[in-house]
Amino acid sequence: MGEKVLMKGAEAIAEAAIRAGCMAFFGYPITPQNETPEYFSRRMPELGRVFLQAESEVASINMVYGAACTGTRVITTSSSPGISLMQEGFSYIANSNVPCVVVNAMRGGPGLGDIAPAQADYFQATKGGGHGDYHSIVLAPHTIQETADLMFDAFDLADKYRIMVVVLVDGLMGQMMEPVEFKEWVDVSKFKTPEWATVGQGDRKERNIITSLEILPEGLEKMNLALQEKYKKIKENEVRLEEYEMDDAEYALTAFGTVARIAKTVVDMARADGIKLGLIRPITVWPFPEKEIAKRAEQVKFFFDVEMNEGQMLEDVKLAVNGKKPVHYYGRLGGVVPTAEEIYGEFKKLLGGKE
Template sequence: MGEKLLMKGNDAMAEGAVRAGCRFFAGYPITPQNEVPEYMSWRMPEVGGAFIQAESEVAAINMLFGAAATGVRSMTSSSSPGISLKQEGISYCAGADLPIFFANVVRGGPGLGNIAGAQGDYFQSVRGGGHGDYRTFVMAPNSAEEMGNFPLKCYEVGEKYRVPSMILSDGTIGQMMEPVEFKFETVDAKKLPIPEWAIGANPGRPRRMVGSYDLREGELEKMVLARAKRYREVEEKEALWEGKMLDDAEIVLVSYGIASRASLAAMKLAREQGLKVGWFRPITLWPFPKKALTDVAKRVKSLLAVELSLGQMIDDVKLAIDCRVPVHLHARPGGVLPTGEEIVESVRKALKAGSKEAACCR
């Protein structure tokens, strides 16, 4: 705590996870997240944890399934195509109520796409991703420092509600170097309580089972509904966001992750030009900060979603504000980062469009 370090986003996230008590990492190489397994390969043994380079993303997530079931804080990371491969395992973890933690350093897609930062995996992250009814706690950092500080929150929320948690990052944040301060006391992993559901050596207690199935009629529904109750609690209590210049804004830019930095630059530029632009950034994507955004929407004429995708978060924006005001879109898919200038251009278009929605996708 206190010390400022110059770190790559990916390294900061790995170190942040270690400081948050992670003692098991399994992963597979894929650009642009390779720094994470590389870092963990030497850092895990240093803190008495386990590191495994798995044969595939599929194996890695299932190693996590086993490790997390013993109660240890675990992590895997990957980038878009690899996260797709992990989805089955994530669904099993959700179904077994295991609080695994994983990171997606998103790249351009679909398919092999490219290795530039992108945001095309939003739906996959916030809507479940794998099969079945489940949710993942999703945090979207917009700096290397947040990459380092979010893993602890992911573990805490994941363990409290027994849900998988993830960091939805992207190639740009993962690769860029910035000053990083870890703003929490390093967790002593040995002092973490062993959960009452964890499997392992059994000195005479009733045996434990970890799994995601129940074939008895009606029982699976009970299991899923019990989980849904926890999801509602997460939605009520765990949404995080930040905003700037919202008080007098006519139009507010809504964006997360790296896009929120481009938006911030755009907001400053627009303000210099006399445009009343505000800035709203969801920090958690599930739960989406609905209440806060609704409050904003009550005061403004329109919103402009800025995304590095065809427009995915915009659906949640519209749902959150119940279409109270028009929501415009500035979309750059395929791993392209918008400039402040082009976003300001979209702001002008949006203001001119008034109540009509203006899609400013290039």
């Protein structure tokens, strides 16, 4: 680790990706994350790596797909409407089993919406988004430091499982500056072309083929079952979460990303008033920490889910709690960021003057 620098989230994403060995960026600009492609456009040519501004998001994601087929560390970054345009490509990438990283700096929707921070793409990111039975690993950092750290993990997980990894942030994380310390550079000279990569037959007996097409239903079912097998392994091994003040908690907040950092302050406020509130913060929103939340359902009186959407992660929390305890929800829509005071006020309403 080096010196702390003050950096915008959108820039820290690019710097961390470059240090993690990202060799190619393809993308199309969109607010509130334009500083990411801008940063790549300056640094990638200096390092002899690829920066390409495509003619559209559809072109970008298919360029990513192509580069991913060669086993190269590749990325695209965008924001909600741009990510919607890429969904077909995501689905192809999923069934082709190729690794790549996608950053979504979510903004207010639906439609063209606004450019303010939101979390309304949770469903799209965690439930597939494109067609077919597939998932991507979805990481949801809550500070710029964590975002920079997770960029390294995103590329490692993508390579490990030959899967698309989404780093799900929002416009606030993209635009704000915080001190950040970057991990050491990954030595790209040690990268080896994977066995499966489509880079020419060479000395191999058979040529590699990467496709998401299988015209025979039985064959396609086999491909699907293999995917599901992979997802099972990921669910068993890659769940990450942070539990804050949960040891003796009687009530649990659930939140991810920007809202989770605000929720930590809500926990501190409650604790100062002698109320035993804790926070469960999924870091991987897919795979979702179902078991961990189910366990806490034995302990707490109720859950209080807070999001900048109409209650999307709420569904996963409810599935995990499985009716054992009440799950309440509060959220703001359209790009409005709730304050700690506001969330604490809503929480106290739920207590109903019992404390």
